[in-house]
Amino acid sequence: MLAELSVSVWRGAEAGRYETYAVPQRESQTVLDVVTFVQRHLDPTLSYRFACRVGVCGSCAMTVNGKPRWTCRTHVSKVAGGGRLEIGPLANLAVIKDLTTDMAPFFEKWQQAKGVFAPSKTRHDAIAQIRPDSPARLAADAAIECINCGVCYAACDTVRWNAEYFGPAALTRAWTLVNDERDGGNAARLQAVAASGGCHACHSHQSCQELCPQALNPTASIAGLKRRAAAAYLKGEIKT
Amino acid sequence: MNVRLYLWQRLTAALLVPLVVVHIAVIFYATRQGMTAADILSRTHGSIVWASYYAAFVAAASIHGAIGVRNVLTEWSPLNDRRAGWFAVAFGLMLVALGLRAVAAVVLS
Amino acid sequence: MVHRLSGLALAIFLPLHFLALGLAIDGEARLDSFLRWSDQPLVKLAEGGLVFLLTVHLLGGLRVLVIENLDWRDGQKQLATLAAAVSAIIAFIFLARVF
Numbered sequence: 001m002l003a004e005l006s007v008s009v010w011r012g013a014e015a016g017r018y019e020t021y022a023v024p025q026r027e028s029q030t031v032l033d034v035v036t037f038v039q040r041h042l043d044p045t046l047s048y049r050f051a052c053r054v055g056v057c058g059s060c061a062m063t064v065n066g067k068p069r070w071t072c073r074t075h076v077s078k079v080a081g082g083g084r085l086e087i088g089p090l091a092n093l094a095v096i097k098d099l100t101t102d103m104a105p106f107f108e109k110w111q112q113a114k115g116v117f118a119p120s121k122t123r124h125d126a127i128a129q130i131r132p133d134s135p136a137r138l139a140a141d142a143a144i145e146c147i148n149c150g151v152c153y154a155a156c157d158t159v160r161w162n163a164e165y166f167g168p169a170a171l172t173r174a175w176t177l178v179n180d181e182r183d184g185g186n187a188a189r190l191q192a193v194a195a196s197g198g199c200h201a202c203h204s205h206q207s208c209q210e211l212c213p214q215a216l217n218p219t220a221s222i223a224g225l226k227r228r229a230a231a232a233y234l235k236g237e238i239k240t
Numbered sequence: 241m242n243v244r245l246y247l248w249q250r251l252t253a254a255l256l257v258p259l260v261v262v263h264i265a266v267i268f269y270a271t272r273q274g275m276t277a278a279d280i281l282s283r284t285h286g287s288i289v290w291a292s293y294y295a296a297f298v299a300a301a302s303i304h305g306a307i308g309v310r311n312v313l314t315e316w317s318p319l320n321d322r323r324a325g326w327f328a329v330a331f332g333l334m335l336v337a338l339g340l341r342a343v344a345a346v347v348l349s
Numbered sequence: 350m351v352h353r354l355s356g357l358a359l360a361i362f363l364p365l366h367f368l369a370l371g372l373a374i375d376g377e378a379r380l381d382s383f384l385r386w387s388d389q390p391l392v393k394l395a396e397g398g399l400v401f402l403l404t405v406h407l408l409g410g411l412r413v414l415v416i417e418n419l420d421w422r423d424g425q426k427q428l429a430t431l432a433a434a435v436s437a438i439i440a441f442i443f444l445a446r447v448f
């Protein structure tokens with residue numbers, strides 16, 4: 001006799017409710033498997049996102065039993081205490097339908113934080129020689145593997161409390177660019193992250209670091225930004 | 241919170257660490273000795289050292305507390321940034337006024 | 350959260366603390382009668398609570414200063430628990446000494 005899971009899934013948009021489904025439990029089952037089962041066999045109107053289903057694309061992030069996680073990499077056996085699961089859309093983002101959220105603000109803040117490479121050379125210049133073991137490159141490499149899944153953004157208290165706050169992902173990307181020798185946009189970037197809603201709003205709660213599925217440490221990246229922006233401010237390079 | 245407020249808050253925090261530790265030690269000592277108002281005031285009267293120490297403490301704590309309160313207001317209350325800022329400034333000024341008055345009370349009276 | 354709530358509580362307490370000290374303006378008798386009033390167990394308990402809040406806020410703040418300026422990466426949760434424990438001990442010592 002297969003065990004059965006009692007799975008509550010958010011249905012609706014901002015207004016809505018949790019609906020419960022009975023899903024057979026299987027070995028090595030992931031939460032994404034559960035959601036897929038509901039949509040294929042129980043309720044075809046369920047909306048959700050996924051793509052690679054193997055933990056490299058970041059599309060399937062949802063709130064599982066209160067925490068933002070990649071559903072394809074979350075084993076049911078690890079989280080379904082007493083055979084119960086609660087699955088909802090990522091927090092801190094507007095709900096489009098059911099388990100899908102509007103990620104536009106997440107990416108807009110990326111732009112506002114100047115998490116965009118600003119080239120300083122052309123194709124006619126020599127290729128930049130970057131030592132992979134330089135301190136700046138090591139700092140950038142430690143923070144570069146972000147795949148924009150939104151888990152950190154959903155986990156962050158400051159994002160929840162402060163609508164202006166850029167969030168851990170955007171600031172982490174800004175930090176990698178601050179450390180990129182080839183980038184020419186640091187003046188504008190430091191000015192952007194030193195403004196209200198920038199890196200200094202971070203309270204170092206570290207929910208981002210705790211939950212990042214890529215084992216990144218946005219708190220540390222943001223701390224680096226705080227120091228760089230503070231130094232630039234004290235030197236008069238940026239203004240408030 | 242921007243870089244300017246951040247610096248003021250973190251720097252006053254760093255300053256407050258030794259000030260608070262000494263203060264807690266002083267209070268432990270005073271309560272352990274069962275000091276009366278007379279005992280305390282006899283030590284603080286006319287003392288440049290206590291005056292400077294506690295004036296610095298009042299200044300740092302007022303700035304630090306005001307910025308902290310500003311953060312709480314912008315994140316937890318419906319006030320916008322400007323209003324929260326004004327409230328915080330008022331709060332900070334009140335702390336400075338009451339604090340320096342208290343310092344004067346124990347050093348001058 | 351503990352850091353924020355202790356900070357708020359201290360921010361509320363501080364003006365009262367300044368006002369109490371300001372009683373000395375009226376002469377030491379006023380301050381002394383306040384100090385004697387504060388000798389009651391309930392007040393002493395509240396004072397112990399205040400020492401606890403102050404220590405907790407200080408240690409939480411030290412944690413933030415360390416995270417933001419030194420290279421500590423992991424283990425900050427343990428640090429936070431340690432901080433709370435130290436606060437509790439200090440507050441307890443304070444209380445024990447005045448009873």
